[in-house]
Amino acid sequence: MKTQVAIIGAGPSGLLLGQLLHNAGIANVIIERQSPDYVLGRIRAGVLEQGMVDLLREAGVAERMDREGLVHDGFELAFNGRCEHIDLKGLTGGKSVMVYGQTEVTRDLMDARQACGAPTFYEASDVQPHDLQGERPSVTFVHQGQTLRLECDYIAGCDGFHGVSRQSIPADQLREFERVYPFGWLGILADTPPVNDELIYANHERGFALCSMRSPTRTRYYVQVAADERVEDWSDERFWDELKSRLPAHIAERLVTGPSIEKSIAPLRSFVVEPMQYGRLFLVGDAAHIVPPTGAKGLNLAASDVNTLFRILLKVYREGRIELTERYSAICLRRIWKAERFSWWMTSMLHRFPDTDDFSRRMQETELDYFVSSEAGRKTIAENYVGLPYETIE
Template sequence: MKTQVAIIGAGPSGLLLGQLLTNQGIDNVILERQSGDYVLSRIRAGVLEQGFVDLMHEAGVAERMDAEGQVHDGFEIVVDGRRERIDLKELTGGDAVVVYGQTEVTRDLMQAREKGGGTTIYEASDVVLHNLKSESPFVTFEKNGELCKLACDYIAGCDGFHGVSRKSIPADILKEYERIYPFGWLGVLADTPPVSEELIYAKHERGFALCSLRSSSRSRYYVQVPLTDKVEEWSDERFWSELKARLPSDVAEKLVTGPSIEKSIAPLRSFVAEPMQYGRMFLAGDAAHIVPPTGAKGLNLAASDIHTLYSLLTKVYKEGRTDLIEKYSETCLKRIWKAERFSWWMTTMLHKLDKDAIETKLIEAELDYTLGSHAGRQTIAENYVGLPYDSLM
């Protein structure tokens, strides 16, 4: 087999890149180690920046998102009962976010690829990347017990934190930065009407809580828990009781509870790998970076990588601009570190942390100043709706 761009991973990053490249007439093949059904079963957040929304339009897969996605002009931060609304449109000059589940994004991209006849090879095992520093890289993998080879010009590593792409960069070249947070998020998905039309981030002495939503009839809620907790220890009744305890009384009174249809505990980490390009292989999305979900940046940060990589490959094939290849990592990382900073800030400010007395007081003062200042709220809003994409030029 031969293609122009081999894409490793059929999550939203790989599928979005594939769709954008296909629209430009650039041939690509996607390899995915899991089944399509498994990929669609992943439950993830879905707060989309305008840049991501624009990419979905450019890819030609925005029809259902436009019809079903909910535009959010703001969100609320609650600190020990004090409520502050971050008015995104007012503070950014008109920007907002769209709430549309990542599972639905993936479904739309899968259907578009299938309709367009794009090649996606699911359940491809033992994927290995070869000759990355040469002009003729290739990928080997097993499918149905048969060893296969995919020759290509370039490789896009969109295979997540545990994928093979980042591990293909030599250890003496790759540098990894990581912080593991000492708590996780216990998340519950329920077919109940959301308690609020906008997201509510709550800081409480018992721990952090988040009220989110997927639609007008499906809610997603989270509470901060120790990493030692097990999902089995949290009955639905216990979860709802704990969530109510961390919310303002008037919000808790309106909360509609019900059976959970999905429940899980997600650890939180900040992670960045540098460089994001090695020879003719490029990392994108979770393969290169992870952010705590507090700032709603994970999927959006992946989209900015895809925007840069798509722009780069289009210029390579349409204009012969191979000189831009070496600029990929630097261009992506400028925005990545800013998003990492914002996600770290939101996490540090809003969670219950085991800090010494002076650091606890400093965090309280930082949060009080930021929420009480127009400039501070504007900084939160600008980061939340998404910073501008950086140009390769």
């Protein structure tokens, strides 16, 4: 088999890249080791930056998102018993975020892929990229008992942190940066009305809490827990009691509780690999970087990688600008490190660390108070939250 771009991974980044390329007339094949149901079963974040929303619209997959998604023009920061509103729209010249679950984004992209007939191989095993430094790389894999070879011009590694793409690059060619946080997020999904119209990020002496949502009738709540906590030790009643204790009283008293339909603990970590390319292989999304979810940047960073690679490949195929491929990593990393900084800042300001003493707690409170009491501080938070601009490919 032959194609122009081989895409390893059928998560949202691989599917979005594939849809954009297909619409532009650039042939691509997606190879995924899991089944479609498994991919759709991943419960992930759902706050989309303005840039990702615009990119989904450009890809022609935004009809349901625009109909069912919840546009948020702000969010709340809660600390010291008070709530401070961050006016995203007013502070960023009209930008906002969209609350729309990653599962729904993936479903829309899957449906679009199926409708356009572009080839996708699910449940592919033994996926291996080859000849990455040559002019004609390839990917071999086993599908339905048959070994297949896909020749291509470029390979996009969209297969996540544990995927084969990054592992195919010689270790001495990469530099890794990592921070593992000493806590996780215990999250539940419940069919209850949201406690607030907008997200609430809470700093409390007992630990961080987040009030989020998936729809007007389905909520997603989180509380910070120790890294060694077990889901089995948390009944619904214990979770709701803990969440209420970490919210300002006027918020807690209107919280509607109910049975959870999903409960899990997510560890928090930061990870970046440099460079994000090796020959004709490009790393996209979680294959190259992980952020703690505090800043709502994981899926959005993957979308910005997709945007950068798509714009570069457009110029490669339409204008012969092959030299632009060498700039992919540098362009992506400039935005990634700024998003890592914002996620690190939000995590540092809102969580309780094992070594948090009285002085450190006062510093957290003062830092938050300083930022929300300043127009410049609020604007800094807002412009990072809605997402920094995508870099133009010249």
